Amino acid sequence: SQQGEEDPQALSIQEGENATMNCSYKTSINNLQWYRQNSGRGLVHLILIRSNEREKHSGRLRVTLDTSKKSSSLLITASRAADTASYFCATDKGGSYIPTFGRGTSLIVHP
Amino acid sequence: EAQVTQNPRYLITVTGKKLTVTCSQNMNHEYMSWYRQDPGLGLRQIYYSMNVEVTDKGDVPEGYKVSRKEKRNFPLILESPSPNQTSLYFCASSRSTGTYEQYFGPGTRLTVT
Numbered sequence: 001s002q003q004g005e006e007d008p009q010a011l012s013i014q015e016g017e018n019a020t021m022n023c024s025y026k027t028s029i030n031n032l033q034w035y036r037q038n039s040g041r042g043l044v045h046l047i048l049i050r051s052n053e054r055e056k057h058s059g060r061l062r063v064t065l066d067t068s069k070k071s072s073s074l075l076i077t078a079s080r081a082a083d084t085a086s087y088f089c090a091t092d093k094g095g096s097y098i099p100t101f102g103r104g105t106s107l108i109v110h111p
Numbered sequence: 112e113a114q115v116t117q118n119p120r121y122l123i124t125v126t127g128k129k130l131t132v133t134c135s136q137n138m139n140h141e142y143m144s145w146y147r148q149d150p151g152l153g154l155r156q157i158y159y160s161m162n163v164e165v166t167d168k169g170d171v172p173e174g175y176k177v178s179r180k181e182k183r184n185f186p187l188i189l190e191s192p193s194p195n196q197t198s199l200y201f202c203a204s205s206r207s208t209g210t211y212e213q214y215f216g217p218g219t220r221l222t223v224t
Contacts, residue, residue: 103153
């Protein structure tokens with residue numbers, strides 16, 4: 001069963017705009033990860049945020065985590081056409097440390 | 112180069128004909144996992160392995176087998192494939208369990224007719 005669910009399912013923006021996608025989960029977690037998948041290819045790890053962290057940055061990526069709301073957001077600033085991909089959050093289930101993935105957000109960035 | 116490799120990348124087969132999809136990693140990772148990806152369903156875990164000779168079921172293990180005899184290899188076996196196993200399969204590995212980032216293979220697109 002999927003622990004995390006991304007929202008929205010699809011997002012279409014213009015190059016230069018910011019893209020925000022969210023992940024909600026059901027049970028307590030140890031950490032949350034975001035991955036990117038270009039069409040039909042393997043997933044690539046973007047960022048990991050631990051349950052005791054509230055915000056992390058990596059280049060144009062900003063991830064926040066609100067454990068009280070059981071949610072996370074991924075912000076991509078100044079988007080580029082090359083950011084077009086599907087984005088997945090992966091959460092573990094408390095003590096299990098086994099990551100499970102959501103259904104993903106499909107992002108299209110128009111040049 | 113650190114990588115996860117899968118073979119074959121594409122496979123078309125018929126119902127009932129046993130097949131194996133190989134997965135190998137060169138990073139000395141302890142944790143390996145198999146996922147299937149279907150439209151609208153995201154990634155679902157089939158089996159995972161915490162270390163050599165240690166495997167466990169994921170969310171959708173029915174119809175699949177795995178083995179972990181060596182640290183680097185984690186083959187996925189379909190003893191009697193059926194059309195509902197038509198999917199895109201990914202192998203992944205990480206240093207340990209979910210605390211660490213996973214490295215994904217390029218995927219194997221399987222069609223069962």
